[in-house]
Amino acid sequence: MFKYLISFSMFSITLFANENQIPDLTSTWVGFATLIIFxxxxxxxxxxxxxHMDKAIPALFIGIxxxxxxxxxxxxxxxDIxxxxxxxxxxxLEIAEIFFFLFVAMTYIECLxxxxxxxxxxxxxxxxxYTYKKLFWLTGLIAxxxxxxxxxxxxxxxxxTVLxxxxKENKEFLVPSAINIVVAANAGGAWSPFGDITTLMAWTAGKGSFSDFIFLFPASIIxxxxxxxxxxxxxxxxxxxFDSSKEEKLQxxxxxxxxxxxxxxxxxxAVISHQILDFPAMWGMMFGLTLLKIYSHLLSIRYGSDHLNIFRAMSKIENNTLMFFFGILAAVGALYFVGWLTLLSSVYNPNVLGPTLSNIGVGFLSAIVDNVPVMSxxxxxxxxxxxxxxMLVTLTAGIGGSLISFGSAAGVGVMGKLKGIYTFSAHMKFAWTILIGYFVSIGIWYFQFIVLNIN
Structure with a gap:
């Protein structure tokens, strides 16, 4: 996949400073250095x-x-420094919004x-x-x-976490099921204006109405x-x-x-905070964390401090996942700042690739770089x-992240939960199944929006 990033990047050398007068550094030593380091x-x-190196280590290094x-x-x-x-x-600021959003979500999960x-x-x-196969379908559909x-x-x-x-050991069940959950979560989020950060960004930018996103449902689910x-x-x-005599029935x-x-x-x-009040989504999440802390205090009065200890739940959060996001978003920010990501404006030119092929390519790029900065x-x-x-770029950016295990927030989160089981290499063994689904989704989009002229 890296060859796509390198070949696409060559287009950006022809671009000039952006509206903030930030110089294009892609043809300088620091421009090539940031790309090579990345x-x-x-x-x-x-x-x-x-x-045997935690993914947060290289991510933090390249970002900082x-x-x-x-x-x-x-x-x-x-x-101008x-x-x-x-x-x-x-x-x-961008990292903080995502960081605290994830932090609250992970805290709730640890509490549950x-x-x-x-x-x-x-x-x-x-x-x-239920058989493993039925559990596979059930968890996927729920996702x-x-x-x-x-x-x-x-x-x-x-x-x-349910998986x-x-x-805890059967990889023949866990690996396909983990991939299934990642694909389902990304595909499910692609047809909702607030199901994914990328769709949320496109919706708030006025690139489509609520109903426009709903029309992506057939492409997503098929x-x-x-x-x-x-x-x-x-x-x-x-x-x-399952042995009912040994398996404890926990309430x-x-x-x-x-x-x-x-x-x-x-x-x-979080939705109200972002959509109606024009606050960052993490503000609503932090409000929810406040409510949770208040409720835990009420429970502690009646049942003791160990019944629901929020700070103990926070201590169990996968901090390496949060650090990975910090590093990788900083790294992508650096690539954008020197001018590499501005290549997107050149490849959309009809004389180069044009909108359709470029938007399909965005799906592959989002799998490498992460769909949030690519959509940004x-x-x-x-x-x-x-x-x-x-709508096509929203679809491809959302579901394209599933092509690689760390290409989406969902994939990175599952990697953190299933350490040593759901890995990059384990994911790539089944990547061909995701690629087929990816092109099927694009085909459904083409039939709806081009053949039937829904726009």
């Missing part, structure tokens, strides 16, 4: 299992070091784990005698229809079903081991249902496209 760093991210290199270049070449300062502050919500769900699933409401990352985290409570069907062929038909702790309800209130607050770059470039093309 590629090398991502090599180590992709080979986390091979080198790239900006330092740019600052040094500006300083010694007499450029304040431009680097202002850009770094923008990147920090502590209150045995997923243990109770696991008992209900396996006690009914697809929960994602448009809860967002793809939160959905993937919840369902991957690991059902089965493409997902194709991938899920192919993946299901590799899932065993046996049943999880949800007192107050668990209220925590679930508060979780929905938190997500609703497309919106900043603001190529001249009609609604149907904006």
């Amino acid at each position: 590629i090398i760093g991502y090599y180590f991210v992709a080979n986390e299992e091979k080198y 070091f790239s900006f330092l290199l740019i600052a040094v270049y500006y300083y010694f070449n007499g450029l 304040h431009l680097v300062h202002d850009e770094s502050e923008k990147v920090i 784990l502590h209150m045995h919500v997923f243990d109770a769900l696991k008992y209900k699933l396996i006690s009914r005698g 697809f229809f929960l994602s448009p409401i809860a967002d793809n990352l939160t959905t993937a985290l919840i369902l991957s 690991i409570t059902i089965e 493409g997902y079903f194709i991938t899920a069907f192919l993946l299901s062929r590799f899932v065993p038909t046996s049943k999880p081991v 949800m702790a007192i107050g668990a249902k209220v925590v679930i309800f508060l979780g929905f209130i938190t997500l609703l607050s 770059a497309v919106l900043k470039a603001n190529p001249d496209m009609n609604t149907s093309q904006w």
Whole structure:
């Protein structure tokens, strides 16, 4: 996939300064250095299992070091260093919004784990005698229809937690099921204006109405079903081991249902905060965290401080996942600042690739770079496209992230939950099933928006 990034990047050398008068540095030593550092760093991210190096380490290095290199270049070449300062502050703000959003979502999940919500769900699933294949389809469908409401990352985290409570060792079940959840969560989020950060960005930028996104439902679900069907062929038909005499029937702790309800209130607050009040979505999430803390205090008065300890739940959060996001978003911010991501405005030219091929390519690029910064770059470039093309790039950026395990927030979250099981190499063995579903989704889009002229 890296060859796409390198070949596409050559187009950006012809671009000039943007509206903020930030010079194009793609043809300078610092421009090539940031690109090379990014590629090398991502090599180590992709080979986390091979080198036994946490993916957060190379991600943080390329993100922090790239900006330092740019600052040094500006300083010694007499450029306006304040431009680097202002850009770094923008990147920090973007990271903070995502960071705290994920932080609250992960806190809720850890609380639900502590209150045995997923243990109770696991008992209900396996006690009914479902086979691995039925569990595969059940978790996938839940992910697809929960994602448009809860967002793809939160959905993937919840369902991957269910997976690991059902089965902890059987990779023949866990790997295809983990991929299934990632694909379902990303596909489900692609047809909802607030099901994914990328769709949310496009919606708030006025690139499509609410109904325009809903029209992506056929492309999303049919493409997902194709991938899920192919993946299901590799899932065993046996049943999880279940011995009612040995398997403890855990009940949800007192107050668990209220925590679930508060979780929905938190997500609703995030949507209202962003869509109506024009606040960052994380503001609504932090409000939900406040409600959770208040409720935990009330529970502690009656049942003791260990019944629901929020800070203990926070201590169990996968901090390496958060650090990975920090590093990789900083790295992408550096690539954008020197001018590499502005290539998107040139490839959309009809004399180069044109909108359709460029938007299909965005899906592959989002799998490498991450769909959020790629979509941000497309919106900043603001190529001249009609609604149907904006829906296509929303679709491809959303589902294209599933092509590589770390190409989407959902994939990164599941990698954190299923360490040593759901890895880059494990994902790539089944990537062909996702690629087929990806092109099926594009075919459905073409039939709807081009053949039937829905735009």
